[in-house]
Amino acid sequence: MTTLLSILVLVFIFVAIWQMVKIFDLTQVGKTTENNQVANDDDNRINGYLMIGFLIFIYVITIVCFVKWGDLPLMSNSASEHGPGIDSLMIISMIVIFFVQTVTQFLLHYFAFKYKGEKGRKALFYADNNKLEAIWTIIPVIVLAGLIIQGLFTWNSIMNIDEEADPMVIELYAQQFNWKARYSGPDNALGKANVRLIDINRANELGVDEADPNAQDDVIVKELHLVVGKPVVFKMRSQDVLHSAYMPHFRAQMNCVPGMITQFGFTPTVTTADMRETEEMKEKVFNINEIRRGKSKSLIAEGKEGLEPYTFDYLLLCNKICGTSHYNMQMKIIVETQEEYDEWMKGQKLFVDSLVKN
Amino acid sequence: MSAHVEEHGHDDHGHHHKETFITKYIFSQDHKMIAKQYLITGLIMGIIAVVMSIMMRMQIAWPEESNPLFKALLGKWAPDGVMSADIYLALVTIHGTIMVFFVLTAGLSGTFSNLLIPLQIGARDMASGFLNMVSYWLFFTSSIIMVCSFFVEAGPAAAGWTIYPPLSALPMAQGGSGLGMTMWLVSMAIFIASSLLGSLNYVVTVINLRTKGMSMTRLPLTIWAFFVTAIIGVISFPVLLSAALLLIMDRSFGTSFFLSDIFIQGEVLHYQGGSPVLFEHLFWFLGHPEVYIVLLPALGITSEIIATNSRKPIFGYRAMIASIIAIAFLSTIVWGHHMFISGMNPFLGSVFTFTTLLIAIPSAVKSFNYITTLWKGNLQMNPAMLFSIGLVSTFITGGLTGIILGDSALDINVHDTYFVIAHFHLVMGISALYGFFAGVYHWFPKMFGRMLNKNLGYVHFWVTAVCAYGVFFPMHFIGMAGLPRRYYTNTNFPLFDDLASVNVVITIFAIIGAIFQIVFIYNFFASIFYGKKAEQNPWRSNTLEWTTPVEHVHGNWPGAIPHVYRWSYDYSKPGHDEDFVPQNVPLKEGEEELQH
Numbered sequence: 001m002t003t004l005l006s007i008l009v010l011v012f013i014f015v016a017i018w019q020m021v022k023i024f025d026l027t028q029v030g031k032t033t034e035n036n037q038v039a040n041d042d043d044n045r046i047n048g049y050l051m052i053g054f055l056i057f058i059y060v061i062t063i064v065c066f067v068k069w070g071d072l073p074l075m076s077n078s079a080s081e082h083g084p085g086i087d088s089l090m091i092i093s094m095i096v097i098f099f100v101q102t103v104t105q106f107l108l109h110y111f112a113f114k115y116k117g118e119k120g121r122k123a124l125f126y127a128d129n130n131k132l133e134a135i136w137t138i139i140p141v142i143v144l145a146g147l148i149i150q151g152l153f154t155w156n157s158i159m160n161i162d163e164e165a166d167p168m169v170i171e172l173y174a175q176q177f178n179w180k181a182r183y184s185g186p187d188n189a190l191g192k193a194n195v196r197l198i199d200i201n202r203a204n205e206l207g208v209d210e211a212d213p214n215a216q217d218d219v220i221v222k223e224l225h226l227v228v229g230k231p232v233v234f235k236m237r238s239q240d241v242l243h244s245a246y247m248p249h250f251r252a253q254m255n256c257v258p259g260m261i262t263q264f265g266f267t268p269t270v271t272t273a274d275m276r277e278t279e280e281m282k283e284k285v286f287n288i289n290e291i292r293r294g295k296s297k298s299l300i301a302e303g304k305e306g307l308e309p310y311t312f313d314y315l316l317l318c319n320k321i322c323g324t325s326h327y328n329m330q331m332k333i334i335v336e337t338q339e340e341y342d343e344w345m346k347g348q349k350l351f352v353d354s355l356v357k358n
Numbered sequence: 359m360s361a362h363v364e365e366h367g368h369d370d371h372g373h374h375h376k377e378t379f380i381t382k383y384i385f386s387q388d389h390k391m392i393a394k395q396y397l398i399t400g401l402i403m404g405i406i407a408v409v410m411s412i413m414m415r416m417q418i419a420w421p422e423e424s425n426p427l428f429k430a431l432l433g434k435w436a437p438d439g440v441m442s443a444d445i446y447l448a449l450v451t452i453h454g455t456i457m458v459f460f461v462l463t464a465g466l467s468g469t470f471s472n473l474l475i476p477l478q479i480g481a482r483d484m485a486s487g488f489l490n491m492v493s494y495w496l497f498f499t500s501s502i503i504m505v506c507s508f509f510v511e512a513g514p515a516a517a518g519w520t521i522y523p524p525l526s527a528l529p530m531a532q533g534g535s536g537l538g539m540t541m542w543l544v545s546m547a548i549f550i551a552s553s554l555l556g557s558l559n560y561v562v563t564v565i566n567l568r569t570k571g572m573s574m575t576r577l578p579l580t581i582w583a584f585f586v587t588a589i590i591g592v593i594s595f596p597v598l599l600s601a602a603l604l605l606i607m608d609r610s611f612g613t614s615f616f617l618s619d620i621f622i623q624g625e626v627l628h629y630q631g632g633s634p635v636l637f638e639h640l641f642w643f644l645g646h647p648e649v650y651i652v653l654l655p656a657l658g659i660t661s662e663i664i665a666t667n668s669r670k671p672i673f674g675y676r677a678m679i680a681s682i683i684a685i686a687f688l689s690t691i692v693w694g695h696h697m698f699i700s701g702m703n704p705f706l707g708s709v710f711t712f713t714t715l716l717i718a719i720p721s722a723v724k725s726f727n728y729i730t731t732l733w734k735g736n737l738q739m740n741p742a743m744l745f746s747i748g749l750v751s752t753f754i755t756g757g758l759t760g761i762i763l764g765d766s767a768l769d770i771n772v773h774d775t776y777f778v779i780a781h782f783h784l785v786m787g788i789s790a791l792y793g794f795f796a797g798v799y800h801w802f803p804k805m806f807g808r809m810l811n812k813n814l815g816y817v818h819f820w821v822t823a824v825c826a827y828g829v830f831f832p833m834h835f836i837g838m839a840g841l842p843r844r845y846y847t848n849t850n851f852p853l854f855d856d857l858a859s860v861n862v863v864i865t866i867f868a869i870i871g872a873i874f875q876i877v878f879i880y881n882f883f884a885s886i887f888y889g890k891k892a893e894q895n896p897w898r899s900n901t902l903e904w905t906t907p908v909e910h911v912h913g914n915w916p917g918a919i920p921h922v923y924r925w926s927y928d929y930s931k932p933g934h935d936e937d938f939v940p941q942n943v944p945l946k947e948g949e950e951e952l953q954h
Contacts, residue, residue: 037809047739073838154767159704195621248840259618262701
């Protein structure tokens with residue numbers, strides 16, 4: 001039925017367009033312009049003005065987006081030591097882009113308006129100017145050189161993991177469709193692991209080598225706890241397909257690749273509790289809860305359950321397509337003080353104790 | 359019928375050739391007919407892919423809600439009209455594949471390279487008409503296989519258009535990695551064969567069959583763009599073919615090129631020693647040049663149309679050629695910017711950042727040259743011209759955000775978010791599509807002997823232009839807010855609840871934009887039969903295709919092939935009465951050819 005209706009609608013649209021074209025053509029009868037479907041002076045004029053209209057539209061949509069949604073992007077409240085470096089580079093790049101965009105779009109659309117065709121006018125025969133070409137080759141070169149240099153410095157400082165700072169080693173383990181974390185324990189060394197050692201019956205889900213002395217004090221958990229101010233290096237593994245560990249608030253991301261260990265390191269700088277108290281976050285959470293309240297109302301009216309109010313938490317998301325439930329592969333991250341962390345760690349089971357004895 | 363076939367055997371030369379329905383319309387070896395076949399196949403594939411994107415946008419804006427459109431089109435994949443997560447990923451995958459390869463590679467390059475290369479260089483046909491025909495029919499076959507993959511039991515391929523293994527390699531990883539993925543790979547292998555035959559033909563034709571006087575520096579920029587595009591295609595497509603073949607080996611014959619240490623659904627698989635990162639390298643070695651395979655023909659078409667409709671020579675002809683070549687060269691050494699966080703050595707990240715940002719330079723040169731071409735012109739606002747100006751606009755907007763994505767440090771946080779979607783849709787999706795539309799409006803008279811209705815063209819352009827920005831501009835913001843792409847729904851993340859309203863706005867623009875494409879479709883098909891009869895040279899253009907008769911003849915020119923005496927951009931040249939001087943007009947006494 002719906003299919004039939006859709007087809008009918010489509011047919012009607014075609015007929016409507018056909019009739020409108022006919023009507024328009026009839027209004028043109030008697031005018032001196034020849035109807036050869038090539039733009040005449042009227043078309044040039046109207047479309048020239050529309051070009052200016054479109055330029056304004058581009059500017060307006062830019063301004064509206066910044067005013068209305070400008071607070072959405074993660075730009076200022078990074079929660080890691082390297083975060084501000086990325087953010088400032090981002091802002092510099094945005095300013096460059098914004099400037100170039102505004103100027104070039106203006107020139108493009110303004111020229112399209114200014115030089116709209118008129119019968120009898122002749123265009124300027126102007127084919128080449130090496131000086132101009134040189135100018136707009138060299139200016140981008142200089143600007144890009146600056147961006148490249150700052151970008152490379154930022155990149156290298158992020159990717160070079162400072163082993164001397166004695167970072168806490170944590171394994172991130174990805175599988176369809178959840179995350180696990182393995183802490184290396186007091187020895188700060190992860191026990192060897194391979195998927196071939198996985199033994200579901202003994203609850204060795206990560207394939208950790210039970211014989212490895214380093215593995216004895218490992219701790220496997222489903223919620224990531226980090227100590228504020230303490231560098232951490234993640235060793236990432238995946239057991240099945242590609243996943244990507246994306247921690248947007250820490251400006252951190254790395255793919256998890258089956259068959260190899262990838263790594264990413266950073267130092268968290270703001271505890272979850274402190275982040276919840278920042279003005280920006282309070283406002284964001286308030287807005288989100290407004291939206292959720294509205295949705296809850298309509299849900300309850302339908303006789304369904306309402307939505308829980310939202311409290312902020314750092315998240316680890318999967319950001320590489322990994323199958324059906326890719327959209328719901330997440331893990332909570334909690335950044336806390338050393339004392340809170342120790343307290344939490346005390347309550348966790350060691351890997352050796354978590355195994356099913358037989 | 360048989361009598362005709364008989365004649366066919368004896369009468370083999372040129373335009374006296376009698377043709378049957380089959381040799382004329384189906385297994386045609388005439389480049390003009392093959393171009394039309396590419397165009398119409400590409401259009402149909404485009405309609406399919408647009409409908410898919412609208413379904414995706416509806417799901418994102420109104421997640422998990424019942425929708426009659428889903429119910430009608432998705433059948434068992436949308437029980438009670440609610441889209442399933444599996445088919446969402448399949449739509450993502452097939453939309454990307456069809457748009458990138460079937461519409462913007464074959465539909466754009468296939469149509470206009472075929473139509474314009476022989477006509478603009480002054481040749482009777484392609485170097486090999488037979489290979490050209492085979493190329494189209496391989497493309498047609500691969501299209502059919504790709505569309506048919508929607509009807510297999512476990513669903514079509516759903517691993518993203520990049521089909522990264524192991525997801526694409528293991529049938530147990532997701533439904534779409536079974537027969538659906540096999541069909542995807544077979545379809546793509548055939549597609550690549552088609553593309554290679556086409557590209558080889560283009561290269562050979564441009565090098566060998568130029569008419570007398572048509573030196574390389576007199577070629578229209580369209581031909582330069584098609585020529586260079588074909589070269590990158592020949593260089594990079596075989597690499598994807600090899601990746602696809604190795605993936606087939608991994609899937610079906612137990613090899614471990616891309617797989618290692620996998621535990622899935624309760625069992626350890628035997629694969630050992632392969633690496634998915636290797637696949638990523640092979641894929642993007644094609645994948646990135648592919649972006650330019652899509653874009654360069656559009657830029658070539660635009661160069662021609664902007665010059666013609668500005669009634670001015672294209673500004674900086676040599677710089678334009680140099681930038682096409684520079685972009686083509688650089689495009690083959692930047693693939694790693696898709697892989698900054700793939701786990702490859704961070705040092706490589708630095709190298710690829712450097713080469714990637716270099717591409718901004720020739721791109722900037724091209725943009726400024728377009729803008730300067732408009733300066734002091736006498737702009738004829740035909741629909742093709744509007745789409746060309748639109749292309750320059752979206753090329754700038756989309757290209758600029760490449761500065762962010764190409765910078766490895768910044769890529770960390772926006773990689774695989776909606777920011778990427780916004781970037782590449784503007785810079786290669788919409789731009790290339792505008793190039794395609796511009797080409798259709800401009801060369802429709804050449805293809806079908808009739809004119810497209812200009813007023814419908816204006817409506818089509820302005821609504822499309824507004825909607826394209828309405829869809830993709832806000833998308834940057836939700837991307838920078840950290841929203842990952844390819845999520846079936848965002849409702850599991852309260853964190854993203856404040857982005858939901860942006861997604862609704864985007865979807866509304868997308869729906870309006872898609873509906874107004876009907877105006878174009880109507881205009882296209884109605885004008886084939888009822889359009890105004892075209893004059894021989896409606897746009898008063900210089901290039902050789904407009905010296906051929908409106909009614910097509912086999913061999914293009916009824917008499918001798920015209921000779922060429924000048925470049926194709928002598929618009930408004932002082933000393934001439936008309937504001938255009940076709941390439942086949944000899945230099946006047948004392949007239950100098952411009953030292954371009």
